[in-house]
Every structure is written in structure tokens, then in C-alpha cells.
Amino acid sequence: MSEIVIDKVSKIFGDGGAKPFVAIDGVDLRVEDREFISVVGPSGCGKTTLMRMVAGLETVSRGEIRVAGKPVTGPGPDRAVVFQQFALFPWKTVRENIVFGMRSRGASREERDEAVTYYLRLMKMEGTADKYPHQLSGGMQQRVAIARSYATDPGVLLMDEPFGALDAQTRTIMQEELVRVSKGNPRTVMFITHSVEEAVYLADRVVVMGRNPGHIREVIDVASTRQAERWSEEPIDDVMEKPSFTHLRGQVWRLLREQMGADV
Amino acid sequence: MMPTVAGAVPAKRNAWRPRVRRSVVTGVATIVALLVAWWLSTSVLGLVGPARFPSPEAFVAALQRIWTQGYAGGTLIEHVVQSVRLVFVGFLTAVAVGVPLGFLMGYDRRIEAFVNPVFLVLRPIPPLAWIPLAIVWFSLGDASKVFVIFVSAFVPSVINTYTGVRNVRKHLIEAALVHGASRGRVIREVYLPDASPMIFTGLRLSLQASWTTLVAAELVGAFLGLGRALQTAYRDVNTPMILVAMVAIAISGALTTILLARLEKRVIRWRAEA
Ligand SMILES: Nc1ncnc2c1ncn2[C@@H]1O[C@H](COP(=O)(O)OP(=O)(O)OP(=O)(O)O)[C@@H](O)[C@H]1O
Ligand SMILES: [Mg+2]
Numbered sequence: 001m002s003e004i005v006i007d008k009v010s011k012i013f014g015d016g017g018a019k020p021f022v023a024i025d026g027v028d029l030r031v032e033d034r035e036f037i038s039v040v041g042p043s044g045c046g047k048t049t050l051m052r053m054v055a056g057l058e059t060v061s062r063g064e065i066r067v068a069g070k071p072v073t074g075p076g077p078d079r080a081v082v083f084q085q086f087a088l089f090p091w092k093t094v095r096e097n098i099v100f101g102m103r104s105r106g107a108s109r110e111e112r113d114e115a116v117t118y119y120l121r122l123m124k125m126e127g128t129a130d131k132y133p134h135q136l137s138g139g140m141q142q143r144v145a146i147a148r149s150y151a152t153d154p155g156v157l158l159m160d161e162p163f164g165a166l167d168a169q170t171r172t173i174m175q176e177e178l179v180r181v182s183k184g185n186p187r188t189v190m191f192i193t194h195s196v197e198e199a200v201y202l203a204d205r206v207v208v209m210g211r212n213p214g215h216i217r218e219v220i221d222v223a224s225t226r227q228a229e230r231w232s233e234e235p236i237d238d239v240m241e242k243p244s245f246t247h248l249r250g251q252v253w254r255l256l257r258e259q260m261g262a263d264v
Numbered sequence: 265m266m267p268t269v270a271g272a273v274p275a276k277r278n279a280w281r282p283r284v285r286r287s288v289v290t291g292v293a294t295i296v297a298l299l300v301a302w303w304l305s306t307s308v309l310g311l312v313g314p315a316r317f318p319s320p321e322a323f324v325a326a327l328q329r330i331w332t333q334g335y336a337g338g339t340l341i342e343h344v345v346q347s348v349r350l351v352f353v354g355f356l357t358a359v360a361v362g363v364p365l366g367f368l369m370g371y372d373r374r375i376e377a378f379v380n381p382v383f384l385v386l387r388p389i390p391p392l393a394w395i396p397l398a399i400v401w402f403s404l405g406d407a408s409k410v411f412v413i414f415v416s417a418f419v420p421s422v423i424n425t426y427t428g429v430r431n432v433r434k435h436l437i438e439a440a441l442v443h444g445a446s447r448g449r450v451i452r453e454v455y456l457p458d459a460s461p462m463i464f465t466g467l468r469l470s471l472q473a474s475w476t477t478l479v480a481a482e483l484v485g486a487f488l489g490l491g492r493a494l495q496t497a498y499r500d501v502n503t504p505m506i507l508v509a510m511v512a513i514a515i516s517g518a519l520t521t522i523l524l525a526r527l528e529k530r531v532i533r534w535r536a537e538a
Contacts, residue, residue, distance in 0.1 A: 055442055056442075057438055057441070057442070074441075075438070075441040075442045076442070076444060077442070077443055077444025079442065080442055080443055081438070081439070081442040083435055083438075083439065085435060087435045087436055087438070087439035088439075089436060089439070089440075089453070089454070089457070090534055090535075091457040091458075091532075091534040092453075092534070100440070100443050100445070100453075101443030101444055103449075104443060104444030104445055104446070104449075105444060132534050134534075148443065149443070152443050152444065158442075
């Protein structure tokens with residue numbers, strides 16, 4: 001059971017210094033085990049900061065974050081991160097990158113080979129196992145990064161605009177692929193994005209954040225609509241034209257617009 | 265058979281091959297042209313006096329002499345072996361101490377704070393300024409040369425390794441940590457490979473410094489070695505022999521540099537060929 005509990009968390013950069021800056025103020029959020037949440041919000045509202053605190057890459061100034069009941073004190077393989085700039089190891093082949101996290105938990109040779117074969121097939125990247133990242137396209141690199149995080153077998157997956165650097169076409173393919181991968185291997189996911197479509201399409205719930213200082217404006221439920229309207233049985237383009245989808249998208253958009261307008 | 269007409273496709277596929285061959289051809293042509301110019305200006309036209317610059321014939325005679333009879337206490341091979349040996353010992357000791365020290369300084373702020381002041385004092389001293397002290401401490405034997413080589417090769421190794429480690433990309437360290445890497449794995453699998461281009465830059469500079477310092481130290485005083493041959497030829501006003509020694513130094517230095525470049529290429533296979 002890998003639920004994330006964010007309990008009255010604040011983040012103050014330069015706390016105690018001459019110019020403290022409140023990036024996150026009193027955020028309360030509970031992400032259930034195997035729930036997929038998207039986080040949207042205007043630039044600078046603290047999405048990355050919040051995610052980095054869950055990852056243990058940033059300390060918490062006030063409050064507490066617990067994952068699977070244990071307070072977060074630092075980074076660990078139970079909370080793998082997919083970074084916007086992929087962050088693959090350039091000196092490792094695709095195979096070595098994918099199994100990086102598996103080696104941390106002492107997976108056997110057979111287990112690792114199996115995972116490489118499995119993920120490369122799933123991502124339609126057969127035959128690239130021995131290539132280096134610089135020999136791959138951006139979309140392929142990000143698929144490897146996602147495979148690396150999944151293969152680590154974390155309870156929680158944290159993704160910070162993982163498709164932000166991709167072109168629109170590749171992005172759509174990746175979104176469908178992510179749905180497929182997470183269906184076969186559901187995890188607790190926190191997914192940051194700037195795309196409202198992407199947020200609504202992927203998530204069980206969409207968290208809309210506001211800024212000055214960073215806070216949660218509203219949490220919108222998507223899962224019940226998705227189930228009722230059977231989104232997952234149709235291709236992404238068709239889903240995005242359904243009234244149920246456009247309605248939710250409009251709702252998120254209005255909230256977001258409100259946040260952006262707040263200080264323009 | 266490949267058509268010689270504008271067959272764009274096969275020509276493109278092998279595009280780099282003719283280019284490599286062409287650059288080799290150009291290089292060889294330049295050297296040959298220089299040799300001919302040398303021969304013409306000295307032996308044939310006598311534009312340069314033999315005391316200033318020897319003719320190719322005099323050069324070959326000097327080479328023959330030092331190769332068979334020996335000169336300045338040894339044959340050419342003996343001088344080369346002596347110099348290369350000292351460079352290797354001094355360079356390797358410097359690297360063996362310098363790279364780990366630079367690594368620790370880049371990795372740990374406390375060690376950096378501890379070691380940096382020492383560097384601030386020692387760094388401005390030109391390595392050659394250590395030669396008199398080295399001779400006083402170790403006399404004219406091998407130890408004094410190894411010592412000055414060590415001093416001169418040490419600094420580039422430390423500084424570049426330190427810089428390389430300081431600039432290890434933070435997001436790659438984070439990527440390793442969030443995928444469960446232990447501290448040892450982060451060092452071996454992120455810090456070392458990401459810093460290795462800079463470390464090799466340091467090694468290259470260290471090697472160059474080693475040769476410079478060695479020749480200088482041997483010029484000041486030695487029993488054997490290329491610098492000693494150069495010094496003796498200078499005292500004998502033997503210009504052909506000066507040239508032979510210089511060429512021998514150039515070739516030895518180039519060969520060790522090539523060896524290092526080979527090693528670098530092996531270690532950094534993953535890099536995108538630019
Ligand atoms: N290390 C830091 N030191 C000081 N301030 C920081 C630091 N990191 C982030 N901030 C500030 O905290 C605020 C939130 O930043 P964060 O990167 O979390 O925003 P974001 O929502 O991810 O924005 P974007 O959508 O542009 O990625 C910003 O105002 C930023 O300038
Ligand atoms: Mg961000």
C-alpha cells in the first residue's frame with residue numbers, strides 16, 4: 001500500500017535567511033494507493049517543489065509527508081522520478097539504463113534481461129538495447145526513462161512534465177503508451193503537466209494549484225466519469241472529443257485561467 | 265565496380281573515408297615539402313650556414329653516431345628509455361595522488377576548504393622553480409627529476425579532476441538517488457563517468473607538463489636522458505646533434521600523448537562523436 005499523505009506542508013526557501021521565500025503554503029493532499037493524480041497550475045506555483053519534496057530531493061519546511069505510512073526523509077527507490085529532461089545516464093546503454101534501479105534492489109540477471117525485453121517490446125523499441133541515449137530520439141529517450149522508473153518497481157511514480165520536451169505527435173503516442181503501461185502495472189502516480197488535456201486524459205483526479213504562495217485551489221474527480229464513459233477503451237483522439245471529456249477540460253481550464261488572472 | 269560518375273548514393277555512404285585519406289595525404293605532402301625545402305636551403309643552395317642549421321646529411325650522420333656509438337653517456341635508445349621512464353614514474357605518481365585528491369576536493373566541501381589554502385600558496389610557483397631545491401634535496405639522480413615532474417604534473421591533475429567533479433550534473437545524481445543507488449554506486453556510476461572527460465583533460469596537461477619539466481631538469485643536470493644529450497650537444501656546439509635530440513624529444517612526447525588518447529577513447533566510448 002503506497003499512499004502519499006501530504007500533511008499541512010509548507011516550503012520556505014531561504015528559511016531563517018534575510019529573504020525567505022514561501023513557495024508552498026499549507027498543502028494538504030492524500031493520494032490513494034494506485035491512484036493517478038495530475039497536477040496543473042500556473043508557472044512558479046510550486047508543482048516541481050511539491051513533487052521534489054515527495055521524492056525526498058527537497059526538505060519540508062513545515063508539516064510532514066508520509067509515503068506508505070513512513071515519513072519521507074530522503075530519496076529512495078520506492079519513489080522513482082521521471083524528469084522532464086529525461087536524465088538518462090549518457091555512458092550507459094539503453095539496457096543498462098533500464099536496469100539501473102533494478103540493480104539497487106539486487107534483481108537477478110534473468111530478471112533484468114526479462115524486464116529489458118518486456119519494456120522494449122511494450123515501448124516498441126526492440127533492437128535498441130545496446131544503443132547509447134545520444135543515438136535515440138527525444139521520444140525514445142523519454143520512453144527509456146519511463147521504463148527505468150517502472151522497472152525499479154516503486155510504490156510511487158513521480159513525473160515532472162515528462163512529455164514537455166516532446167513534439168505534439170510523439171506526445172500523443174506517449175500518453176497512450178503511458179495509459180497502457182500503467183494499466184498493466186498500476187502505481188501511485190503524481191504527474192505534473194502544463195497540458196490540461198493531458199491532465200484530464202491520464203488522471204483519476206486533477207489537482208489545480210494556485211500561486212503566491214503555492215497552494216491547492218481545487219481537486220477535480222475524473223475517475224468516475226472515465227469509468228462511466230469507458231474512456232480507456234477508445235483512442236485518445238476520440239476520447240478528447242467526447243462531451244464528458246470537454247466538460248471536465250473546461251472546468252479545469254476555468255480554474256486555471258482564474259489562477260493565472262489572479263496576478264496579471 | 266563503382267561508377268566513377270556522380271553516383272551520389274555510394275559516394276555519400278563512404279563520405280568520411282576519402283576525407284580521412286585526403287587529410288593523411290595532405291599531411292604527408294606537407295612534411296615531404298618541408299624536408300625538400302630544408303634540403304634545398306641547406307645542402308643545395310646554402311642559404312643557411314651549417315653552424316646555424318644542419319643539412320639533412322649532417323643530421324643523418326649525427327643520428328647514426330648517437331644510435332651506434334652513443335653520445336653524452338649513452339646511445340639514443342638509452343637516453344629515450346631513461347627519459348620516458350622518468351616521465352612515467354613522475355606522471356603516474358602525480359596522477360595517483362592528484363586525481364583522488366581532486367576528486368575528494370570536488371566531492372566534499374570540507375576537504376576542499378582544508379586543502380585549498382595549501383594550493384593557493386603552492387600554485388603560483390612555476391614548477392621549474394622547484395628544480396634547484398630538488399637538486400639540493402635529491403642531488404642529480406633520478407629522484408630529483410621524479411620529484412619536479414611530480415610537482416608540475418600534480419597541479420593540472422588535481423585542478424581538472426576537482427573542476428570535473430564539481431560540475432557533475434546534479435540531475436544525474438538525483439536520477440541515481442531516486443532509483444536507489446548507494447553512495448558507492450553514485451560515485452562509481454555517476455561522478456566518475458561524468459567527470460572523466462575533465463579528468464582526462466587534466467591527465468593530458470599533466471603529461472605535457474611532465475615532459476617540459478623533465479627536459480628542463482635534465483638540462484640543469486643529469487647523467488643520462490634526452491635533456492642531457494641536448495645539453496651536451498649545446499656545449500659541443502653540435503647543431504646536428506641538438507636537432508637529433510629535439511626530434512627525439514618530440515617523438516617520445518607525441519607517442520606518450522597518443523597512448524593516453526587511446527586510453528581516453530577506450531574509457532569514454534559512450535560519447536557522441538562530434
Ligand atoms: N532552490 C530554490 N531556491 C529558491 N527559490 C526556489 C527554488 N526552487 C524553486 N524556487 C521558487 O519556488 C517557486 C516554485 O517553483 P517550482 O519550480 O516548484 O514551480 P513550478 O510550479 O514547477 O513552475 P513551472 O511550471 O514553471 O515548472 C518559484 O517561484 C521558484 O522561483
Ligand atoms: Mg516545474
